[in-house]
Amino acid sequence: MKFSITSVLGAGRSPLRNGHGWSAVAKRALPVALAWAACAMAGPAAAQAPAAPVAGNADAARQKVSMCIGCHGIKGYRASFPEVYSVPMIAGQNAKYIEAALKEYASGARTHPSMVGIAKSLSDQDIADVAAYYSTLK
DSSP states (O other): OOOOHHHHHOTTOOTTGGGOOHHHHHHHHHHHHHHHHHHHHHHHHHHSOOOOOOOOOHHHHTTTTHHHHHHHTSTTOEEOSSSOEEOOOOTTOOHHHHHHHHHHHHHTSSOOHHHHHHHHTOOHHHHHHHHHHHHHOO
16 A cells, blocks of 8 residues: 555645644654554564474484484594594483584584584474484483
């Protein structure tokens, strides 16, 4: 909808007639303009409902963990890239912790190059599935 003085004041009415000046326009147009602005700003936010939490599926993760097993499945394993690093065993770790760690690698908050590359390749569902899988292991 287009805004005009006529749409705010009504057809055939001039804000300058009868000595009202532009203050009459401001008094009538400002509330309308503010209402339109509020609707414009709230519209996209109201249309986007918050994402539902992703539920992890340990069975689905069996096809996704092959890249994890090479390092995290070997007790006492030490990676040598980019430096010698003791790889943690993640079997039995809390699922929320694993999810948080993978999301931190993906965002860059954690910086191990191999893990950053792997985490960035995972979807939120993949992360939830892998976390659920490893949390069920002992």
